[in-house]
Amino acid sequence: MEQPELVQSLDLPSTSSLLTRRAACNQKGSTKAKGVSLEEAGSDGSEVTTTSSSTSLVGGNMPDSKVASLDSTGMELEEINKGNERESKDESLYDCNICLDTAKDAVVTMCGHLYCWPCLHQWLLTRPNNKVCPVCKSSINKDKVIPLYGRNSARRDDPRNRVPPRPAGQRTEPEAGYPNFGFGDGFFMFFGIGGFPFGLLTSSINIRERRPPVPGRYRGRNNGQTRNEDEQTLSRMFLYLAFILIAWLLFA
Amino acid sequence: MLKLFKKSKDKIPKSEIITEPKEPKTPPVSKCGKPLQLDNCRWERRLHKELMSLIKEPPPGVTVDTESVQQNLSEWKINIKGFEGTLYEGEDFQLLFKFNNKYPFDSPEVTFIGSNIPVHPHVYSNGHICLSILTEDWSPALSVQSVCLSIASMLSSCREKKRPPDNTLYVKTCNKNPKKTKWWYHDDSV
Secondary structure (H helix, E strand, O other), rough: OHHHHHHHHOOOOHHHHHHHHHHHHHHOOOOOOOOOOOOOOOOOOOEEEOOOOOOOOOOOOOHHHHHHHHHOOOHHHHHHHHHHHHHHHHHHHEEOOOOOOOOOEEEEEEOEEEEEEHHHHHHHEEEOOOOOOEEEEEEEEHHHEEOOOOOOOOOOOOOOOOOOOOOOOOOOOOOOOOOOOOOOOOOOOEEEEEEEHHHHHHHHHHOOOOOOOOOOOOOHHHHHHHHHHHHHHHHHHHHHHHHHHHHHHHHH | OHEEEEHHHHHHHHHHHHHHHHHHHHHOOOOOHHHHHHHHHHHHHHHHHHHHHHHHHHHOOOOEEEHHHOOOOOEEEEEEEEEEEOOOOEEEEEEEEOOOOOOOOOOOOOEEEEEOOOOOOOOOOOOEEEOOOOOOOOOOOOOHHHHHHHHHHHHHHOOOOOOOOOOOHHHHHHHOOOOOOOOOOOOOOO
């Protein structure tokens, strides 16, 4: 059960970088290597063993080909030698603080600590009464967590994850004037929510504003003018109606 | 209209309340299904990562007994050396870490094992350790490495070798699992 897992682990970046270090060590011909070494167990090369400090891996000057044989393919090591170690170190900057993998569906707490959203969510569920940041123990909240959207992060979520979607980002609209508001196409639009009498009042005042005649919209000038006049009488009617209503409200 | 708004506002927290207790219930339901296997992968993956970093850059005086780890990934034996210049200089101790499949959300079960159990005011003679990060102060951002470091620091800061005052009673009455003990953390000095 555990054996295949360890084999798998040889493909993890951390192990790979360990292999690189070992390889670099051997190239220099140094025999002392502190800590733990990977030994070839039989021919499968899957066993990971610790030895007590300051023991060398296999003989002093191990040929590169033998180092490569530690990996089942040998190709991987070459790739790593081309500088993947530096990359993996850079990537580890963006590792989730809980699963230690590169953060997936990344979120950042207000205290600045990075997590996968599924990981953080599960942590919040395990301690519902004491929601703290695992790293700095600052108080955290699901709503105050900021998602990080990278350039290619719009991938579809794995449907197997039953984790609720991570909280959405908060954004504010830029403050900008509204050019051509109302007059651009000869339309005048009015949106508003208000108490009944006031709403009526504002809209009727808006209607009273003069509109320039729109060329091309109506065929024939007279037609347009008559329409305008019609509208004006209509608006006047509404205005009077509004005044009557307000008066009724006030005196009734 | 206003009433409608109020209703919809009320509904949102309710649904949250309903969904949250459901979440922890799902893993037991799916005990034989795929989700648990996925979980298994996740905690095993993290343990692998920790093992690799512990092997690659071990803290001073700490070594992993990889043979024990190979036999069972959820039980690690870790050797700790007493630091020079402390009361435990020259002594070797062995720690047993037991992980369950809720790791790292649940803390590991950590005890001293073997013939030499340190004589320390926070270590009981059966190997149980009174250390807050092993229970209520546990955080998934902690690791085997940081637990080892805390224990080493706890040993190093000791000024008098003695057992906890309630040692005999506790050892007789306690559960095998130190996490079942309701610890009372009152002494930060050691």
